[in-house]
Amino acid sequence: MLQIENLHVSIGEREVLKGINLNIDEGETFILFGPNGSGKTTLLMTLMGFGGYTVTAGKIVFKGVDITEMPTYERARLGIGMSFQRPPTIHGLKTRHLVSMCARGREIDVEGMARTVNFDEFLDRDINSGFSGGEIKRSELLQLMAQNPDLILFDEPESGVDLENMTLIGNTARALLDGASSPMPSTCMRDLRRRNKTSGLIITHTGYILDYVNADRGQVMYNGVLCCDTRPTRPRDILDHIGKYGYKECIRCLN
Amino acid sequence: MSELSQIQVDLNSYSFTGRQSAELPDFSSLTEESKQELRMVGVDVDAVGERAGTFLQFDHSTVHCKSSGKGVEVLGMRQALEKYDGLPEYFWKAMDPEKDDFTRAASREELHGGYFIRTEKGAKVAEPVQTCLLIKGQNVGQNVHNIVVVEEDSEVHIITGCATSHGVTSALHLGISEFYIKKGGKLTFTMVHNWGEDVMVRPRTVGIVEENGVLQNNYVLLKKVRSVQSYPTIYLNGEGAVARFNSVIVTPTGSHVDTGNRIVLNAPNTRGEIISRTITTGGTIVARGEIIGNAVPARGHLECKGLILGGGLIHAIPELQGCVTGVELSHEAAVGKIAQEEIEYLMARGLDEDEATSTIVRGFLNVEIMGLPQELRESIDKTIAELDASDAM
Structure with missing residues (x-):
């Protein structure tokens, strides 16, 4: 689904990503750990194609297409969706309107979708205007549900979210990644899952999201490079390790 | 010439006589192009029957004037002056004809019409009254006088479109408007402008709002015009009176728009709000606004926000004048770009x-x-x- 090869990215003069190699398969959920400032968000921004992030070497291939130089909206239309950590307020743009635009002409039930993330009361509010942490996440998830991407980038899905919201957000993120969750007469669960599974790239520094989503693999980003890549690594083990020893072990590992 | 200096109007360049049009009993004879021009400024030509009233002025003639008769009277100004013995309570009563060159010109030149709209006491007029002042000839000077009287406890929405026909590049529109909102009355007044690129527009508007009366004023100008200069002033003279202005203005290259609103809080518990959203894509906008607090308690808020999209100039001038202890006035202004x-x-x-x-x-x-x-x-x-x-x- 996604192949990142030897990706170097600079912001201004400063090189932030220093040769990232990462593959995410169809239906796979990948978790990226790392301390603040390690370059995790830069990776997501670069994958989305935002201004200010200059790819100086390497390439990004999505669904077999080299998207390294592709404009953001074409990446979105090709199937990449992103949950923003701090999305901007757009005055006068109703949440309802943005959600329906996310569907790009597909028929969707905005009200019904909004109810599943307990957000129907917010549909007539200006997008992100005065939203709390949890409300921002629910709004982002709602937009992603409407957009229906094949790869979802989650930027710190648990930041600023209280415990009650965390359950709803975690479960919704899982549903988005897992696809349909009830068997249908014509298809067995296994096939249904395989068909509907969405790929995910989640960045987190707390790891709380692991309580909700089934992450297949994980790695740590530190100072613009990935570590823990010597063997297939279980996200839980990485998290336990970081919990016990902090990120300082990663430095040793890198050296 | 600096972008901010006033655009001068030479009254002698325009003809104030000789552009009469025949009466237009219904809209079936209008070309599709004319219909489209009317639709653009808010006139519903396809369902006239669903409006509480319709008034049309072409150049120097009132060509169409009808009301459903339900709670609202709609007359041409000349007809109204005749019927009501010169409208001594209203005609040039809120507006001083000596105010400036354009009010003097308007009082001196031949009056071409304009509308007189009056609600009945207590009538809540459900459907809007629509009016249109259209200039159809090149270099025509149009001089109209409009009076709106909202009687006690009545409500009405007036949509008025001012425009020039396709192909008319140069013209002058002089429009005097006087609004009288009586006790508990509510007027929603929506004005849509759509002018030719060398057209000069000099409307002069004054309104007086009595106890618990409400004026909600909307103004939309999105197309190119040489120059608009207007500064409607509303006096909230009765306790509890409210005025709200919403303006949406876009100036392409070559447009010069100097406009704003003034609200004078003359009685306790009055409220005034002025909100303007302006965008320049190359033209000049002077976005004014003034709230004057002469009584307490009274509140006023002014908000002008502008976006410069690829050139142009926006000069926001919000002004507040508090004249008594306890008055609460505020403003916010911003000129910027799309993030x-x-x-x-x-x-x-x-x-x-x-x-x-x-x-x-x-x-x-x-x-x-x-x-x-x-x-x-x-x-x-x-x-x-x-x-x-x-x-x-």
Whole structure:
């Protein structure tokens, strides 16, 4: 689904990503750990194609297409969706309107979708205007549900979210990644899952999201490079390790 | 000449006589092009029967004037002056004819018409009254006088479109408007302008609002015009009176628009609000606003926000004048650009740059809060979508 090869990215003069190699398969959920400032968000921004992030070497291939130089909206239309950590307020743009635009002409039930993330009361509010942490996440998830991407980038899905919201957000993120969750007469669960599974790239520094989503693999980003890549690594083990020893072990590992 | 200096109007360049049009009993004889011109400024030509009243002025003649007769009277000004012995309570009573060159000219030149709209006491007029002042000839000077009287406890929405016909590039519109909102009355007044590129527009408006009366004023100007200069003044003379102005103005290259609103809080518990959203794509906007607090308790808020999209000039001049202890007046003004972050957010949802820009612009202009009828809103949305904001970033 996604192949990142030897990706170097600079912001201004400063090189932030220093040769990232990462593959995410169809239906796979990948978790990226790392301390603040390690370059995790830069990776997501670069994958989305935002201004200010200059790819100086390497390439990004999505669904077999080299998207390294592709404009953001074409990446979105090709199937990449992103949950923003701090999305901007757009005055006068109703949440309802943005959600329906996310569907790009597909028929969707905005009200019904909004109810599943307990957000129907917010549909007539200006997008992100005065939203709390949890409300921002629910709004982002709602937009992603409407957009229906094949790869979802989650930027710190648990930041600023209280415990009650965390359950709803975690479960919704899982549903988005897992696809349909009830068997249908014509298809067995296994096939249904395989068909509907969405790929995910989640960045987190707390790891709380692991309580909700089934992450297949994980790695740590530190100072613009990935570590823990010597063997297939279980996200839980990485998290336990970081919990016990902090990120300082990663430095040793890198050296 | 600096962009901010006033555009001078030579009254002698325009003809104030000789452009009479025949009466237009219904709209079936109008060409599709004329109908479209009327639709653009809010006149519903297809369902005239659903309006509480319709008034049309072409150049120097009132050509159509009808009301459903339910709670509201709609007359041509000349007819009204005749019927009501010169309208001694209203005609030039709120507005001083000696105010400036244009009021003097308007009082001196031949009066071409304009409308007189009066509600009945207590009548809640459900459907809007629509009026249109159209200039159809090149270099025509149009001199109209409008009077709106909202009687006690009545309500009405007037949609008025002022425009020039397709192909008319130069003209002068002089319009005197006097609004009288009596005790408990509510007037929603929506004005849509759509002029030719060398047209000069000099409206002069004064309103007086009595106890618990409400004026909700909407103004929309999206197309190129040589020069508009207007500064409607509303006096809230009765306790509890409220005035709200919402303006949405776009100036392409070559447009010079100097406009604002003044609200004078003359009684306790009055409230005034002036909100303007301006965009320049190359023209000049002077966005004025003034709230004067002469009584307490009274509150006023002024908000002018402007976006410069690829050249042009916006000069925001919000003014507050508090004259008594305890008055509460505030303003906020901002002139800026579309944030890159907002564009990228929408692009991440699959909108291309043009779609993202027009979505943000539409939200910024926020015409929705005016509560306009659907067909007018759609026409405005369409014009906004066509805005040349290609150099926005």
